[in-house]
Amino acid sequence: MPANILDGKALAKTIREELAVEVVEFIQQHEVVPSLAAVLVGEDPASEVYVRMKRRDCEQVGIHSVMHRLPETTTQDELLKLIGELNTNASIHGILVQLPLPGQINEQAILDAVSPDKDVDSFHPTNVGLMVQGRPRFLPCTPSGVQQLLIREGIETSGKNVVVVGRSEIVGKPLSVMMGLRGPGGDATVTICHSRTKDLPAVTREADILIVAIGKANFVTADMVKPGAVVIDVGVNRTDDGLVGDVDFDAVKEIASQLTPVPGGVGPLTRVMLLVNTLTAARQAQAK
């Protein structure tokens, strides 16, 4: 029987509708509108698309968004100056610096400069550390989207073998930590794989839940998947065939029990978690 296709797009819409209600309540209670500042440097076409979608999402749930567009030639000091201003601007609750940044700018220096209180991507070392200790201020958007998908689709993670392919700072590393923590969407036995892993197919075939985030189109083939496994595809690869994931969808859907598509899987949930974090940031600012 072919896999059930997990509809991330529909789930994202449901979560946005829930959030819209929470945002109205927040505004009534505090007379403050949750606000996100999005910073886009240069003219990367994919980044333009993402930032436009994120702003539309904000509009839908009643979060105010402010766009800061800087030229490709922006220096690191100029960008640091803008971030400093956003950090001290009390009407801004969340700051998103869209990646990648142009080559003359050190990404780590920029991400470290965002106030941890406004770090809705959860990339700041303080927030990474708090998450690892199991007392998060924010959860990183893509890992959190994957975890919400598993929780809300009723996919048990406790005691399961989870194999994460890819060790990026944005997805693989934090997600492997989160799924090993106590609590819903966690309590799993986690294995993290990367380019040095020996006999990768043998490892991935042990997965009850296989999560793939390496950025290689159609990398995971049917022979790498245990029959009945849940397969989560985090890949976003632009090819001549359009946007495709890291999983060979047509072949793997004959083997897996559940599978996320690309587009329409994890991507929309990533965006929704940014909204969740912005409301969280606004709540935390009010509580101070």
Ligand SMILES: Nc1nc(=O)c2c([nH]1)NC[C@@H]1CN(c3ccc(C(=O)N[C@@H](CCC(=O)O)C(=O)O)cc3)C=[N+]21
């Ligand atoms: N500071 C920062 N934070 C990020 O979270 C961040 C970033 N920079 N830079 C780029 C990556 C990539 N990323 C995606 C978000 C949504 C979709 C998404 O919504 N995808 C849709 C389709 C999009 C399309 O049609 O192109 C889908 O899969 O259905 C994809 C990719 C966030 N990133």
